[in-house]
Amino acid sequence: MSSDSVLANTDIVVVGAGLSGLCTAWELRQRGFGVVVVEQRFPAYGASGRNPGALWLQTRRSGLELGLARHGKRKYEEYVSIVGDVFDYRCEGGLFFFETEEQGAVLQSYVQDRRAAGLEIEMLDHAAAAKKSRVLPRSAIGAVFCADDAQVDSLQFISAIEAACIRAGVRVFRNTAVLTTLRDRDQAIGVRTVRGDVLASGVVWATGAWAKTLISEGIHVPVQTVRIGQLMMQPVETGTTPLLHGPQGVHGSGALVELADFDPEAFATPLSGEGDGAYESYNDTAMLNRAGALYVGHSIDGRGSLNPHISLASTNVMAALAAERYPSYSDHGVTGLWAGLGSETPDQLPIVGRIDSIYLNVGHDWGVSSAPACAEVLAAIVAGETNEFGAALAPDRAALQGATD
Numbered sequence: 108m109s110s111d112s113v114l115a116n117t118d119i120v121v122v123g124a125g126l127s128g129l130c131t132a133w134e135l136r137q138r139g140f141g142v143v144v145v146e147q148r149f150p151a152y153g154a155s156g157r158n159p160g161a162l163w164l165q166t167r168r169s170g171l172e173l174g175l176a177r178h179g180k181r182k183y184e185e186y187v188s189i190v191g192d193v194f195d196y197r198c199e200g201g202l203f204f205f206e207t208e209e210q211g212a213v214l215q216s217y218v219q220d221r222r223a224a225g226l227e228i229e230m231l232d233h234a235a236a237a238k239k240s241r242v243l244p245r246s247a248i249g250a251v252f253c254a255d256d257a258q259v260d261s262l263q264f265i266s267a268i269e270a271a272c273i274r275a276g277v278r279v280f281r282n283t284a285v286l287t288t289l290r291d292r293d294q295a296i297g298v299r300t301v302r303g304d305v306l307a308s309g310v311v312w313a314t315g316a317w318a319k320t321l322i323s324e325g326i327h328v329p330v331q332t333v334r335i336g337q338l339m340m341q342p343v344e345t346g347t348t349p350l351l352h353g354p355q356g357v358h359g360s361g362a363l364v365e366l367a368d369f370d371p372e373a374f375a376t377p378l379s380g381e382g383d384g385a386y387e388s389y390n391d392t393a394m395l396n397r398a399g400a401l402y403v404g405h406s407i408d409g410r411g412s413l414n415p416h417i418s419l420a421s422t423n424v425m426a427a428l429a430a431e432r433y434p435s436y437s438d439h440g441v442t443g444l445w446a447g448l449g450s451e452t453p454d455q456l457p458i459v460g461r462i463d464s465i466y467l468n469v470g471h472d473w474g475v476s477s478a479p480a481c482a483e484v485l486a487a488i489v490a491g492e493t494n495e496f497g498a499a500l501a502p503d504r505a506a507l508q509g510a511t512d
């Protein structure tokens with residue numbers, strides 16, 4: 108490819124067609140910008156096409172984190188009215204179940220804390236929890252139920268928002284990996300891709316875990332990558348079912364683990380002591396999609412890696428936990444076992460804003476809710492509008508200073 112081959116000329120080029128990139132493209136287009144999206148493989152190739160679509164509100168820390176998650180949930184309600192009811196948005200709540208009295212005592216405090224944060228939440232005994240969920244494990248002795256938790260089908264959402272973007276005039280280029288940002292002195296003026304240059308007055312990187320690769324341009328984005336494992340079984344039950352979170356791994360539950368009386372021993376994963384160290388931790392979740400397929404998650408390993416494939420050790424952990432939780436489904440087929448690359452930041456909040464003449468919308472640990480919300484934040488920044496979340500998510504915020512990943 109010669110450096111003078113121009114693939115497109117536009118106002119803003121968005122790199123990455125996951126939830127962050129496509130929602131940002133949509134928001135920018137709504138503000139009148141010409142937008143081109145370039146994706147190295149295909150939309151949803153990254154984490155956005157590998158998750159079960161949980162919109163947990165109850166596990167989000169009070170304040171900014173919960174505010175952002177609530178805003179993300181509202182964005183899906185808005186998207187239903189834009190793209191239609193085609194991505195299985197449903198608000199059937201979430202159950203955080205427990206298996207010991209010690210866990211139950213901590214979850215009592217959690218309920219008080221969550222109620223103070225304005226969530227509709229209550230403690231249930233096993234019988235009441237089992238009435239809400241047909242896939243509640245028998246080992247659960249009770250559960251916290253939060254009516255605000257919701258779920259989407261991320262893959263269907265990505266298809267719908269990509270189609271809506273294209274209808275609105277956004278051009279989406281697949282198999283178009285970006286090699287580098289083009290600059291005129293200090294100013295970004297587009298990107299060089301494997302298929303030619305895209306010239307633009309603004310460049311947005313929405314590259315998920317691959318934000319790390321910006322280091323080759325001298326831009327350090329403090330995103331730590333992790334490999335998140337997921338197991339999927341053929342349909343086991345149909346009907347409405349809340350999201351499920353179990354106590355054997357509370358990796359993504361900031362609101363719980365930061366409680367004053369949280370006891371890590373009470374929530375340790377029994378499996379983590381047995382492994383060979385190839386996986387680090389576990390986030391104990393289970394949920395159904397609308398067709399009744401069961402998702403069991405999540406092993407967490409591969410810190411720092413950009414290898415998205417599930418390790419053997421994590422494969423064993425996932426299979427063991429699924430078998431332990433759901434012995435009655437042992438004859439059902441496993442239809443998928445995969446991993447995807449997650450992103451973590453030092454304060455578990457996304458990084459949204461301008462750095463070194465480019466715009467970032469990255470660092471989404473729980474991006475099913477944060478990505479659509481942050482797309483609006485970033486589009487507002489590009490358009491010069493004010494936004495309630497902008498300052499707290501900025502790349503130059505104090506919590507990110509000095510972070511080495």
Ligand SMILES: Cc1cc2nc3c(=O)[nH]c(=O)nc-3n(C[C@H](O)[C@H](O)[C@H](O)COP(=O)(O)OP(=O)(O)OC[C@H]3O[C@@H](n4cnc5c(N)ncnc54)[C@H](O)[C@@H]3O)c2cc1C
Nearest residue numbers: 123125126127147153154155158161285315447473474475
């Ligand atoms: C197994 C798993 C389960 C999860 N479960 C949940 C959940 O239930 N709830 C929740 O909130 N979150 C969950 N997450 C996290 C969530 O999926 C992510 O936070 C979210 O998808 C991030 O979206 P993104 O658009 O920022 O990144 P991605 O979806 O990773 O998109 C980045 C895109 O950029 C592209 N790209 C990268 N580099 C380039 C380049 N140089 N040129 C062109 N394109 C490039 C990639 O190919 C990719 O398509 C889960 C993640 C995994 C892996």
